[in-house]
Amino acid sequence: xxxxxxxxxxxxxxxxxxxxxxxxxxxxxxxxxxxxxxxxxxxxxxxxxxxxxxxxxxxxxxxxxxxxxxxxxxxxxxxxxxxxxxxxxxxxxxxxxxxxxxxxxxxxxxxxxxxxxxxxxxxxxxxxxxxxxxxxxxxxxxxxxxxxxxxxxxxxxxxxxxxxxxxxxxxxxxxxxxxxxxxxxxxxxxxxxxxxxxxxxxxxxxxxxxxxxxxxxxxxxxxxxxxxxxxxxxxxxxxxxxxxxxxxxxxxxxxxxxxxxxxxxxxxxxxxxxxxxxxxxxxxxxxxxxxxxxxxxxxxxxxxxxxxxxxxxxxxxxxxxxxxxxxxxxxxxxxxxxxxxxxxxxxxxxxxxxxxxxxxxxxxxxxxxxxxxxxxxxxx
Amino acid sequence: xxxxxxxxxxxxxxxxxxxxxxxxxxxxxxxxxxxxxxxxxxxxxxxxxxxxxxxxxxxxxxxxxxxxxxxxxxxxxxxxxxxxxxxxxxxxxxxxxxxxxxxxxxxxxxxxxxxxxxxxxxxxxxxxxxxxxxxxxxxxxxxxxxxxxxxxxxxxxxxxxxxxxxxxxxxxxxxxxxxxxxxxxxxxxxxxxxxxxxxxxxxxxxxxxxxxxxxxxxxxxxxxxxxxxxxxxxxxxxxxxxxxxxxxxxxxxxxxxxxxxxxxxxxxxxxxxxxxxxxxxxxxxxxxxxxxxxxxxxxxxxxxxxxxxxxxxxxxxxxxxxx
Numbered sequence: 001x002x003x004x005x006x007x008x009x010x011x012x013x014x015x016x017x018x019x020x021x022x023x024x025x026x027x028x029x030x031x032x033x034x035x036x037x038x039x040x041x042x043x044x045x046x047x048x049x050x051x052x053x054x055x056x057x058x059x060x061x062x063x064x065x066x067x068x069x070x071x072x073x074x075x076x077x078x079x080x081x082x083x084x085x086x087x088x089x090x091x092x093x094x095x096x097x098x099x100x101x102x103x104x105x106x107x108x109x110x111x112x113x114x115x116x117x118x119x120x121x122x123x124x125x126x127x128x129x130x131x132x133x134x135x136x137x138x139x140x141x142x143x144x145x146x147x148x149x150x151x152x153x154x155x156x157x158x159x160x161x162x163x164x165x166x167x168x169x170x171x172x173x174x175x176x177x178x179x180x181x182x183x184x185x186x187x188x189x190x191x192x193x194x195x196x197x198x199x200x201x202x203x204x205x206x207x208x209x210x211x212x213x214x215x216x217x218x219x220x221x222x223x224x225x226x227x228x229x230x231x232x233x234x235x236x237x238x239x240x241x242x243x244x245x246x247x248x249x250x251x252x253x254x255x256x257x258x259x260x261x262x263x264x265x266x267x268x269x270x271x272x273x274x275x276x277x278x279x280x281x282x283x284x285x286x287x288x289x290x291x292x293x294x295x296x297x298x299x300x301x302x303x304x305x306x307x308x309x310x311x312x313x314x315x316x317x318x319x320x321x322x323x324x325x326x327x328x329x330x331x332x333x334x335x336x337x338x339x340x341x342x343x344x345x346x347x348x349x350x351x352x353x354x355x356x357x358x359x360x361x362x363x364x365x366x367x368x369x370x371x372x373x374x375x376x377x378x379x380x
Numbered sequence: 381x382x383x384x385x386x387x388x389x390x391x392x393x394x395x396x397x398x399x400x401x402x403x404x405x406x407x408x409x410x411x412x413x414x415x416x417x418x419x420x421x422x423x424x425x426x427x428x429x430x431x432x433x434x435x436x437x438x439x440x441x442x443x444x445x446x447x448x449x450x451x452x453x454x455x456x457x458x459x460x461x462x463x464x465x466x467x468x469x470x471x472x473x474x475x476x477x478x479x480x481x482x483x484x485x486x487x488x489x490x491x492x493x494x495x496x497x498x499x500x501x502x503x504x505x506x507x508x509x510x511x512x513x514x515x516x517x518x519x520x521x522x523x524x525x526x527x528x529x530x531x532x533x534x535x536x537x538x539x540x541x542x543x544x545x546x547x548x549x550x551x552x553x554x555x556x557x558x559x560x561x562x563x564x565x566x567x568x569x570x571x572x573x574x575x576x577x578x579x580x581x582x583x584x585x586x587x588x589x590x591x592x593x594x595x596x597x598x599x600x601x602x603x604x605x606x607x608x609x610x611x612x613x614x615x616x617x618x619x620x621x622x623x624x625x626x627x628x629x630x631x632x633x634x635x636x637x638x639x640x641x642x643x644x645x646x647x648x649x650x651x652x653x654x655x656x657x658x659x660x661x662x663x664x665x666x667x668x669x670x671x672x673x674x675x676x677x678x679x680x681x682x683x684x685x686x687x688x689x690x691x692x693x694x695x696x697x698x699x700x701x702x703x
Binding site: 108110137138139141142143144149150152154157158159160161162163164165166167168169170171172178190191194195197198201352353355356357358359362363364 | 447
């Protein structure tokens with residue numbers, strides 16, 4: 001058999017501008033890349049830089065805290081009956097902020113629905129996220145004005161949209177990268193397979209950023225895949241795969257920056273697996289005590305991304321009480337603003353669902369719209 | 381020119397006019413498509429604008445969303461009707477819903493070309509009638525031409541449309557010829573056409589069966605003296621019910637003909653709407669000459685299974701000779 005011919009053939013098909021045979025056929029490191037240990041001290045990792053401006057380091061910390069605070073407020077609002085549903089990102093703040101912080105405003109983001117940190121960093125108002133969970137409108141409000149696709153509920157299908165956007169960048173000759181935010185569960189979906197294959201074949205500037213939070217509702221990641229890791233799957237597609245400590249914001253920033261840089265230079269896609277943990281329920285409708293125990297939660301609580309990063313900043317002399325107080329004050333203000341915007345927010349005009357199906361309403365829809373308007377007039 | 385040539389010319393002319401238009405799918409570039417519909421586009425427009433994809437229909441449609449979001453006008457090909465099903469989720473959950481999801485801000489100007497329907501002796505999965513799935517999906521437009529001229533203009537309108545259009549190409553008419561006038565703009569999407577005037581019975585049909593209905597009308601006139609009016613629906617969604625109603629008011633009798641299965645076929649919707657709005661104009665029940673509620677049969681049996689002149693004439697007789 002021509003076993004040793006298989007890999008060069010793959011390389012040629014891939015049309016990659018980068019990557020040696022050793023990289024393609026070589027190992028994916030199973031130990032996640034980490035720059036900060038759980039105790040807040042630096043790791044021995046020296047291939048990636050921790051050297052970011054103090055301002056950037058503080059900015060990321062601030063957004064991690066704000067994300068957690070608003071996440072809590074969203075849960076409160078759901079418990080008070082103001083939101084239909086909310087999927088918490090508790091525990092995933094580093095994975096989200098680190099990844100989004102290194103990107104440019106010209107890059108395109110394709111989220112699933114648990115990416116509150118990403119949305120906030122993009123400048124999407126919390127109430128525009130809340131509109132989706134209150135049931136005011138699908139997908140959130142005006143996400144695309146921030147170069148972020150609307151939240152996508154079907155699992156993994158939006159990975160293909162990210163690839164399409166990346167293929168658009170190749171044709172527009174811009175240097176934007178497109179990022180698909182997916183989870184461990186999504187890696188089982190056929191669309192994610194097709195997306196990774198397309199991105200690799202066309203060497204598109206697309207990054208598949210998988211937050212492996214260990215649970216797809218009740219299914220643990222061990223039962224989601226038989227591969228050594230999610231990152232290992234990259235080898236089969238002919239792209240680099242990287243495992244990163246998803247609770248280490250600097251490591252997430254570093255690997256995403258590396259992947260984005262490679263994509264911008266024409267080096268094609270990257271699969272990143274950020275190993276993190278969903279500390280909360282799948283959504284406010286879920287009861288995780290049915291499928292997981294406290295031991296696991298306690299273990300991950302000790303790996304908390306925010307306290308670890310705070311210790312790191314303290315050791316670096318970048319953190320201060322005043323800084324923390326300022327963040328707390330801002331968080332409080334944002335929580336109040338979110339409550340004010342969501343609490344008792346009026347419903348929209350139902351005729352809008354007829355008016356936004358097509359660019360121009362059809363005769364049949366006009367008739368049905370009029371029927372509903374007449375029905376509602378009778379009710380008054 | 382043939383319908384294949386007319387669609388090819390439509391693609392060529394559209395791509396010449398608008399550089400945002402991209403054509404892609406399985407075997408569409410070097411090969412020029414399995415039916416040669418995309419022949420020559422690679423040479424004329426280069427591999428950035430006409431490219432082959434890996435064999436993955438969901439991806440072929442899924443990338444349209446990202447491309448359209450970034451300003452492109454995708455015109456993907458699904459190689460055969462039966463292979464549209466893997467792309468069903470992307471079409472129904474995303475392409476069709478994106479405009480509403482973004483409160484009207486982001487449209488999906490995607491034209492999905494699908495060689496469709498039976499009658500060419502093809503293998504399993506190559507002769508499906510998929511139209512009702514798309515008609516049932518809000519946010520999509522669905523068209524199917526019956527002649528080369530109409531194929532050219534419906535395609536031009538579909539590509540220019542700001543919303544997603546499913547463009548079903550009747551394979552069995554691919555090689556029929558007529559003169560295509562590319563300088564006089566054809567009727568828009570949303571308009572049906574009366575292609576034979578008559579007084580006794582309205583025949584509603586579309587795609588490859590329009591020709592069948594026309595030739596059957598000659599038989600009916602010669603053999604029985606029945607005068608059939610044939611309406612080519614062209615645009616299945618949005619439907620031009622005004623043209624349908626005008627014809628049914630005149631004749632008082634209606635027969636619907638389509639290849640797809642009878643139960644919940646498009647004929648069911650048409651008949652329901654006709655009785656809702658035109659009940660007192662009707663001289664007879666609305667009848668349907670359709671395929672059966674079975675999977676599409678093997679090629680050697682399709683001629684027996686497909687609705688043809690006999691089944692149509694039986695229905696016409698049914699509405700003309702009430703007991």
